[in-house]
Amino acid sequence: MDYFLNQLINGICQGAIYALMAIGYSVVVGVVGMVTFTHGEVIMIGAFAAYYMFFLSGNQILLGLVVSFLASGVLGYFVYKVCYERFFNAPRHVSLLCTIGFSMLIKNLGQIIFGPNQKPMLDVVQQNFFKIGVVQISQLQIVIILTVVIMASLLSIVFNKTKFGIMLKAVSQDKTASYMVGIDVKKVAMLGNCLGCGLGGIAGLLLAIYYQTLQATMGGPLGMKAFASSVLGGLTDVRFSALGGLCIGIIENLGITISSASFRDMFAFGFLILVLIIRPQGFVSKKGAKV
Amino acid sequence: MKRTSDSKWVTPAMLIASYKKSPQAQAIERFYHKHRTVLMLILIAFLCIFPFFTNKSYVLGVICRIFLYSILAGALNTINGYSGQFCLGIAGFFCVGAYSEAILATAAKMNFWVILPIAGLLTAAIGLLVALPTLKMQGIYLAIVTLGFSEIARLIALNWTSLTGGPMGIKGIPVPVIFGFAIRSTRHFYYLYLAVAILFLVVTSRVIRSRIGRAWMSIREDQLAAKSLGVYTSRYKALNFMYGAFWAGIAGAIYAPYVRFIDSTYFTLDEGWNILSMMIIGGQGTLVGPIVGSVIVNYLTELLRPIGQWRLVAYALLIIVMMWWRPQGLAGASNSIVAVKGDTKLRKNSPRKEVQA
Numbered sequence: 001m002d003y004f005l006n007q008l009i010n011g012i013c014q015g016a017i018y019a020l021m022a023i024g025y026s027v028v029v030g031v032v033g034m035v036t037f038t039h040g041e042v043i044m045i046g047a048f049a050a051y052y053m054f055f056l057s058g059n060q061i062l063l064g065l066v067v068s069f070l071a072s073g074v075l076g077y078f079v080y081k082v083c084y085e086r087f088f089n090a091p092r093h094v095s096l097l098c099t100i101g102f103s104m105l106i107k108n109l110g111q112i113i114f115g116p117n118q119k120p121m122l123d124v125v126q127q128n129f130f131k132i133g134v135v136q137i138s139q140l141q142i143v144i145i146l147t148v149v150i151m152a153s154l155l156s157i158v159f160n161k162t163k164f165g166i167m168l169k170a171v172s173q174d175k176t177a178s179y180m181v182g183i184d185v186k187k188v189a190m191l192g193n194c195l196g197c198g199l200g201g202i203a204g205l206l207l208a209i210y211y212q213t214l215q216a217t218m219g220g221p222l223g224m225k226a227f228a229s230s231v232l233g234g235l236t237d238v239r240f241s242a243l244g245g246l247c248i249g250i251i252e253n254l255g256i257t258i259s260s261a262s263f264r265d266m267f268a269f270g271f272l273i274l275v276l277i278i279r280p281q282g283f284v285s286k287k288g289a290k291v
Numbered sequence: 292m293k294r295t296s297d298s299k300w301v302t303p304a305m306l307i308a309s310y311k312k313s314p315q316a317q318a319i320e321r322f323y324h325k326h327r328t329v330l331m332l333i334l335i336a337f338l339c340i341f342p343f344f345t346n347k348s349y350v351l352g353v354i355c356r357i358f359l360y361s362i363l364a365g366a367l368n369t370i371n372g373y374s375g376q377f378c379l380g381i382a383g384f385f386c387v388g389a390y391s392e393a394i395l396a397t398a399a400k401m402n403f404w405v406i407l408p409i410a411g412l413l414t415a416a417i418g419l420l421v422a423l424p425t426l427k428m429q430g431i432y433l434a435i436v437t438l439g440f441s442e443i444a445r446l447i448a449l450n451w452t453s454l455t456g457g458p459m460g461i462k463g464i465p466v467p468v469i470f471g472f473a474i475r476s477t478r479h480f481y482y483l484y485l486a487v488a489i490l491f492l493v494v495t496s497r498v499i500r501s502r503i504g505r506a507w508m509s510i511r512e513d514q515l516a517a518k519s520l521g522v523y524t525s526r527y528k529a530l531n532f533m534y535g536a537f538w539a540g541i542a543g544a545i546y547a548p549y550v551r552f553i554d555s556t557y558f559t560l561d562e563g564w565n566i567l568s569m570m571i572i573g574g575q576g577t578l579v580g581p582i583v584g585s586v587i588v589n590y591l592t593e594l595l596r597p598i599g600q601w602r603l604v605a606y607a608l609l610i611i612v613m614m615w616w617r618p619q620g621l622a623g624a625s626n627s628i629v630a631v632k633g634d635t636k637l638r639k640n641s642p643r644k645e646v647q648a
Contacts, residue, residue: 035431082611091628093377094618096431097571100379101610104564108603220560221442227435262450269439276432277424 002134007253013141015249016148017206021222022229022241023152024199028076030172030236031192034092037099038079039200040223041106044216046072046201047208048114051121059124065147065202072201075106076194084193085186088175103219110216118215121208144206151202152242159238168192172236200226221265228272234281247271338485348477355477355549357589358484359542362491364569364581366538372575372629373499374531375511380421380437382563383444384536387414388543389553390448393461396548403467407544414540415533422532426525441563449555460554464547480549487545491538496578498534507531511576512628561603568606571613576624583622 025039049071050064057063083102087095128139159165170178171188179185207222208214229248233240248268255267310316323330342351363385370378391410395401401409421440425433448455455461467474467483474483498504506527509517518524547553565588573584588606595602613620619630 086615090618092431093371093375093629094614096377096434097618098611098614100564100567101607101614104568104607105604105611108600108607112600112604224435224439224442228439231432260450263446266443266446269436269443272439273424273436276436 004254004257005135007257008250009135009137009141011250011253012246013144013210013249014253015246016145017203017210017245018225018229018249019242019245020148020151020203020206021200021226022245023155023238024196024203025226026230026233026236026238026241027155027168027196027199028193029230030238031168031196032080032084032189033172033175034084034087034095035099035227035235036079036083037096037223038083038103038106039197039226040219040221041103041110042072042075042079042197042200042219043204043207043222043226044110044214044219045075045106046198046204047214047218048110048204048216049201050205050208051119051214054122054124059122061124061143064124064205068201068205069198070201072204073194073198075201076197077190079197080190080193084189088186103223107217107219114216116216118213121212121214123212124209140210144210147202147206151199155199155238164188164191168195221268225265225268228268228275231272231275232283234283240283244271244275335489339482342478342481351477351481353589353593355481355484357585358481358488359546360566360569360585360589361488361582362484362542363539363566364573364585365491365495365578366535366542367566367570368575368581369495369499369507369538370531370535371570372577372580372624373504373511374507374528375514375628376528376531377431377434378437378532378535379434379563379567380439380441380444381535381539381566382558382560383421383437383441384414384418384539385543385546385562385566386441386444386448386555386558387417388540389547389557390455390461390543391540392544392547393464393553394454396465397461397463403465403548404469407541410544411537411540414543415537418533418536419529421536422529426528438560438563441558441560445555445558448558456554458554460552461547462552464551464553466548466551474548480545483545487541491541492578495538499578503527503530508576508627564603565606568610571620572606572609574620574623575629576619576627577622580620580622580624584620587621 021039021043024042025036028036028039046068050068053064053067054060079099079102083095083098087098125140125143129136130139130142157165159169167178167183167188168191170181170183171185171192175185178188204214204222207218225248226245227235229244230236230241232244232247235241248271251271252264252267256264341354345351363381366384367378367381370376388410391413392403392406395406395409396403421437422433425436449457451457452459474480499507506517506522509520509522510524510527510531514524550557569584569588570581571584572587573582574580591605592602595605617623617630619625619627623629
């Protein structure tokens with residue numbers, strides 16, 4: 001039972017990171033209106049940006065967060081330019097294949113530039129453990145969960161209180177109508193894409209310090225997990241995507257306690273297929289962007 | 292010269308279009324259509340005697356790969372190019388086919404020619420299982436589920452040690468024997484691959500001209516219209532998926548005895564991207580497209596061998612370039628939805644239409 005509870009804590013921590021990935025993913029898909037396969041690579045670039053930042057500056061975690069947000073945001077700009085801008089009126093598979101090509105490009109360039117091997121991440125947070133009854137929780141886990149909660153609340157403030165956030169919501173609900181009320185749809189879509197990618201970059205940093213390793217090929221399964229989490233919210237709803245990420249984190253960690261750790265990635269897909277069978281349009285009833 | 296696009300400049304596409312209208316080009320086209328069967332037979336005869344001109348098993352090995360990937364990219368093309376569904380997990384089907392051949396041949400000691408259809412049908416059944424939960428949904432879910440399936444198949448092959456040998460793989464796969472003659476060397480496999488590739492092309496060209504193929508293409512162009520005209524879209528989409536999976540399984544089953552040893556590293560997602568890039572570069576929605584793609588990509592692979600890692604970068608750039616300027620690929624179906632680029636005149640004038648990826 002102790003083991004089970006501890007795995008639950010691990011699951012919540014990991015689920016928090018997945019939730020951040022999924023939030024970024026659903027912001028991108030909602031605002032741009034096209035599905036992306038580059039999110040895993042965006043996460044990878046965020047992790048590597050933080051790695052080199054920590055390497056240069058010591059353990060300045062706030063600086064690392066800013067740098068990985070910016071690095072992934074800049075990558076998001078290129079993703080937008082290459083994969084979306086020309087294809088708003090094209091059939092969906094064109095931009096989708098373009099994102100696949102772009103993700104291959106970033107992954108293989110990453111392998112050439114950063115090296116193909118796993119790199120050990122620097123210790124930026126002390127590994128102190130706190131005991132609450134039988135449950136053990138590390139300082140690292142608390143930092144991660146707090147970061148995710150802060151990012152999510154910041155995003156919710158941006159979405160609900162600022163003009164930019166309201167424009168983002170408008171664009172993700174109806175592009176033609178937002179264009180008619182004077183919103184520069186392409187610019188807002190570009191900025192929203194950068195914002196979503198930046199959140200993915202922060203998730204990459206958190207993953208790297210949680211697992212203590214990072215690798216140029218880490219993006220593939222992560223991008224698919226971000227997708228699987230977002231399916232719960234019909235790919236575009238931010239809150240349900242976060243919930244989906246949390247679910248996948250918990251399911252994975254409980255799943256590997258009853259089977260072996262090498263089956264970790266299969267639980268995310270099991271969850272995805274289950275959601276698709278039960279309710280393919282997601283659990284949100286409000287009218288949002290169609291993907 | 293009639294302007295075919297918005298651009299002020301003379302584009303290569305316009306040059307090609309004007310060349311196609313010239314009398315010489317039309318004469319060549321008429322000649323081709325008149326003597327099509329004869330030309331095909333000459334080509335096949337040339338491919339049959341080709342191994343006698345070269346002694347290098349390296350060259351034959353490369354051509355074997357071209358045949359194999361023509362089948363795989365062609366199988367993917369029957370799914371993506373003809374019915375407009377979006378499958379990314381072709382490596383998973385390839386994996387299932389190869390492992391079922393290897394297991395049945397080593398553990399059950401069955402004859403290769405018995406296993407071949409069994410492996411294909413098994414893969415087709417698994418293809419149906421993959422397609423079922425997503426039939427009523429938009430294409431992107433199918434894409435991600437097939438991608439997940441590909442990884443799941445690889446993970447199972449890696450972890451189910453008692454059946455698949457796990458990380459050790461399966462070694463000593465027996466070679467196929469036909470009328471007491473063992474197909475052993477690269478030259479023998481050349482003929483096996485050629486035969487299967489021709490069989491694939493003949494069967495597929497018959498299927499896509501039949502009622503089934505026309506139903507697939509109508510689904511690709513407009514699913515709603517196809518449905519309203521009485522096409523059972525779900526049924527035909529499932530059938531289409533099974534058909535593609537069947538040929539990918541056959542390709543896996545002829546691949547396993549050729550390499551004699553398989554493990555899960557042959558069937559990673561990179562392999563899937565490799566096949567996908569062949570289909571995209573070569574062309575979607577035509578029979579010849581995947582063959583062109585297979586020739587180009589395999590030739591590039593050999594050409595770019597010295598620069599190793601940059602190979603996949605080159606494929607990625609080629610995919611992006613193709614999507615920007617020629618989304619149907621070099622030899623793709625130019626009169627269909629797969630050929631529609633971004634803001635073209637066609638799209639601007641047509642009423643807004645939801646196209647499913």
